[in-house]
Amino acid sequence: MRLLIRGGRVIDPASGIDDELDVLVEDGRIRRLAAPIREGADQVVEARGAWVIPGAIDIHVHLREPGQEHKERIETGTRAAAAGGITAVACMPNTNPAVDTAAIVSHVQAIARARGLVRVHVIGALTKGRQGQELAEMGEMAEAGAVAFSDDGDTVMDAALMRSALLYAAQLGRPVVVHCVDASLARGGVMREGPVATRLGLPGIPPEAESVIVARDIALARAAGARLHVAHVSTAQSVRLVAEAKASGAAVTAEVTPHHLFLTDEALTGYDSSAKVNPPLGTEEDRQALRRALAEGIVDVVASDHAPHAPEEKEAELDQAPFGAVGLETMLALVLGHLVREGVLTPMRAVATVTSGPAAVLGLPGGRLAEGAVADVTLFDPAARWEVDPARLHSIGKNTPFAGWRLEGRPVATVVGGRVVMLEGELLDGRG
Ligand SMILES: NC(=O)N[C@@H](CC(=O)O)C(=O)O
Ligand SMILES: [Zn+2]
Numbered sequence: 016m017r018l019l020i021r022g023g024r025v026i027d028p029a030s031g032i033d034d035e036l037d038v039l040v041e042d043g044r045i046r047r048l049a050a051p052i053r054e055g056a057d058q059v060v061e062a063r064g065a066w067v068i069p070g071a072i073d074i075h076v077h078l079r080e081p082g083q084e085h086k087e088r089i090e091t092g093t094r095a096a097a098a099g100g101i102t103a104v105a106c107m108p109n110t111n112p113a114v115d116t117a118a119i120v121s122h123v124q125a126i127a128r129a130r131g132l133v134r135v136h137v138i139g140a141l142t143k144g145r146q147g148q149e150l151a152e153m154g155e156m157a158e159a160g161a162v163a164f165s166d167d168g169d170t171v172m173d174a175a176l177m178r179s180a181l182l183y184a185a186q187l188g189r190p191v192v193v194h195c196v197d198a199s200l201a202r203g204g205v206m207r208e209g210p211v212a213t214r215l216g217l218p219g220i221p222p223e224a225e226s227v228i229v230a231r232d233i234a235l236a237r238a239a240g241a242r243l244h245v246a247h248v249s250t251a252q253s254v255r256l257v258a259e260a261k262a263s264g265a266a267v268t269a270e271v272t273p274h275h276l277f278l279t280d281e282a283l284t285g286y287d288s289s290a291k292v293n294p295p296l297g298t299e300e301d302r303q304a305l306r307r308a309l310a311e312g313i314v315d316v317v318a319s320d321h322a323p324h325a326p327e328e329k330e331a332e333l334d335q336a337p338f339g340a341v342g343l344e345t346m347l348a349l350v351l352g353h354l355v356r357e358g359v360l361t362p363m364r365a366v367a368t369v370t371s372g373p374a375a376v377l378g379l380p381g382g383r384l385a386e387g388a389v390a391d392v393t394l395f396d397p398a399a400r401w402e403v404d405p406a407r408l409h410s411i412g413k414n415t416p417f418a419g420w421r422l423e424g425r426p427v428a429t430v431v432g433g434r435v436v437m438l439e440g441e442l443l444d445g446r447g
């Protein structure tokens with residue numbers, strides 16, 4: 016089986032390539048990058064005008080299975096990923112039950128193999144039931160293939176337990192992904208504390224709720240010799256802490272979400288529950304600091320923190336509605352389209368933040384277009400214009416804070432292991 020991707024602009028940060036090249040895929044692997052390739056192929060995808068990049072990897076996704084299938088399923092979440100130009104996701108363990116044993120890791124992997132449209136890497140819980148009381152079976156989960164550990168959705172507030180988790184993760188050679196929100200400082204809060212929260216009459220969460228835990232976890236990880244990945248960094252102060260840690264050689268990486276790069280606490284003005292996210296949207300100063308940090312490489316990765324919720328849950332009063340926004344289907348347009356158009360990122364840097372960057376952070380295969388590499392490829396048309404319509408999202412979750420936004424740039428093909436799973440917006444899952 017030979018697939019030829021013809022005439023696109025190949026951008027591959029791992030090799031530094033930015034050139035008009037054809038890509039020949041054979042038996043699921045990249046056979047050749049050259050211009051032009053005249054060999055015959057069983058399938059040709061015309062990429063003229065599009066970027067041809069390594070398959071995009073989203074390392075922060077909530078697929079909600081097992082137990083919360085009314086919000087999302089592995090099948091629907093991976094369809095949303097394919098539609099969004101994402102070829103691999105890492106899924107968070109805050110399911111019901113939590114992914115806290117090797118058996119549940121294997122269970123999620125099996126569903127993903129049977130019904131997933133893209134690759135699924137499983138992140139195991141740090142603590143049993145994500146209760147923050149005792150360590151989960153990290154060693155057994157690592158053996159079953161868990162790529163990292165996290166209690167995302169909650170912070171492990173017991174510092175001694177967090178220290179043990181980091182020491183154990185260091186031994187296992189797996190990174191720990193931390194959700195940094197101090198529970199006591201954030202209690203009762205709905206959005207970022209400040210003038211906007213006051214105006215809206217909503218209880219606030221101070222920015223220190225994040226930075227005190229970022230500082231704690233950097234100190235603990237450094238002493239433990241563990242790799243620490245700070246999820247969804249949202250404040251200028253956290254950016255400074257990560258920059259300092261990196262400058263002193265600590266094994267710390269960080270991610271930012273598209274919503275923290277594009278929105279501020281003003282997005283709550285219409286009491287839109289889709290803008291109620293954890294950590295909360297910050298100030299314009301935070302947003303600018305996050306953009307700069309991403310450009311400079313202090314923040315390594317953009318990840319969606321795709322957090323689907325059922326409409327009836329999000330329609331509750333703002334203080335009752337759950338935190339979270341969907342993001343798989345809008346991430347690439349915002350990062351590869353808008354951040355490049357606005358001059359925040361170069362095309363090469365933008366592509367790195369969703370390919371080689373995330374692959375390096377979690378030690379995942381992929382994220383490059385080298386000859387011989389597995390053929391996970393994304394085609395992105397930077398000129399395509401479209402409007403975000405929640406009803407048309409493939410995710411069960413319609414809770415996007417970008418509803419009605421006119422976006423420039425759109426993924427036009429998603430190739431997983433040499434198989435075209437999305438073309439021109441149509442999912443090709445063998446079900447017609
Ligand atoms: N980000 C969110 O607002 N919500 C996430 C949990 C999380 O990532 O902390 C969810 O699982 O809904
Ligand atoms: Zn989180």
Ligand SMILES: [Zn+2]
Nearest residue numbers: 107167168320
């Ligand atoms: Zn999350």
